[in-house]
Amino acid sequence: MKSLIYGIIALFVVTSCTIDKTDYNAEIGSEVPDNYEFKEAVSFTSGNYKISIDALNGTFYKGYNELHLKIVNTQNNQEISTSAVTFLPIMSNADGSKSSCPHEYNVAYDSANKYYSGYSVFTGESTTTASWKLYISFTVDNQAYEINKDISVEKQSNKNLNMTAFTGKDDEQYIIALISPQKPTVSENPLVAGVYKYNKPTTPAGAFPDPSQFSYSEVAGYTLKLDPRMPEASMGNHSSPNNKDLTQQDDGLYHGVVNYTMTGNWTLNLIMMNQNGLILKGTVVPTDFTPGVEGVKSELYIDTLF
Template sequence: MKFFNYICLLLLAAVSSCSTTSEETAPLNETENLFLIQTLENDHHFLELYSESGELKEGYNKILLRLQDKIDKEYIPNAEVEWIPVMDMGTIKHSAPNSEVVKAPGKNTSYEGYIIFQMAGGDSGTWSLQINYTVDGENFSMEDRLQVLASPRKKVTVFKGKDEVNYVLAIIEPRQPKVATNDISAALYKMENMHKFSIVDNYRILIDPRMPAMGHGSPNNVHLTQGNKGVYHGKLNLTMSGYWKINLQLEDETGEIIIGEAITDTNQDSNIFFELEF
């Protein structure tokens, strides 16, 4: 009986060991739930761009990047990557607010960042993306055009405040709004020049959501204040499904409203806003 029990324990240990080894060696799917947007290339590497939709649109776009060696087909885990989005409108060119490209958390060969496209590509101009990167001390670059689609609802607003500063304000969340109190977040940048944008610190973004078709708003919203990584966060209460206009006011660090109007009985809209429909 002791010998039988000993054999059972050995078999149990073997099965457990195989299971653990299998789990530990399972390959990491670094693009799970993401779709390929497009692939850029030069003589040495491919660069794959991914997003949750497989598209780029006006407004905030979180993008995952993977760099692949053309010869051995291996993905590169140790690159230093920079990007420069450029809109060519024929007579002028400008860039777009964007983050640094960093190693994607929990992944081995993926990098991530975001770009806020102020406008769609089309007859008015064409977007391109320049990539500058370093692998093992050697510098490379590549560039290609991007297709940036128009958003069906307003997700980004560009304006000049009463302080004569040009701003770009883009909604980040909620991407999938629901009838509830939603987390709302937004990115706020000011234009230093046509090719440089910087995060705006210590402002407030005041929100007043309204359903124009129903003639009502919603209670218990929380204005957006700045949190980690420069992003602004608040609470957005959506009391029913349908089309919502999120009226906005921008308040500077002194408490002065530099753009946007309060909603009153005689004023039903602010001149800056986001739109949601679900």
């Protein structure tokens, strides 16, 4: 249990730290990848059943991943639509500590699209010292099946799909992951993000992998105040008009508007407020126009580029 807790703490320490001064010139002109097609990212079998998971570009990326899962009876090639399916991603570190990430644990069947629909917000890339494994269970004809599979999580090269992890002033651990737009335009862009909180275990760990020790939930009723800026020195940290703060909608995600007035590096400066209007993370960004000086960022921010 101690190794689990230390692993989670280490994750948030690493992902919350800010990197050294950004080399904006090196990023100018970099191509924003288009990942619009869902392809099979992994497949495996259990008994007479094949399980396949589709993701954008057939790849699991650090950050938000929409996932489509299918179960097929290999004896008659029939797809299973009535099974109870669970999905649990777990990252293991070289020291034996384990942690998870925001995910859809009970995966529901989408009858219109004919797949089980879920998501996973992978909080780190696969490395020689950190590996990811999926733990999946399903039940068919009252027969339970459990299977696990090693997977590879790749670096997200599209900064418009960046994420951040941090501890709020309430001592809770949060993750914000950008979902849309994947490829912005010079205009007012609908902005969508997922906001998640780690559910601290209230009971001792059971048999591994005990989902109660790796649980996350969508944050309900918060507000993300938005102040986008172009932070590089040549841009003077200027902002743009007609932006809208992010609030939660019926799909559980947070929706707002970001107005990009030109291509280039942008920083989404954020202030996260709970249901009572209390600030849990984030600071106001100075309004001064500062040509020649790299712009000040909120203590809560996500960089983007297009």
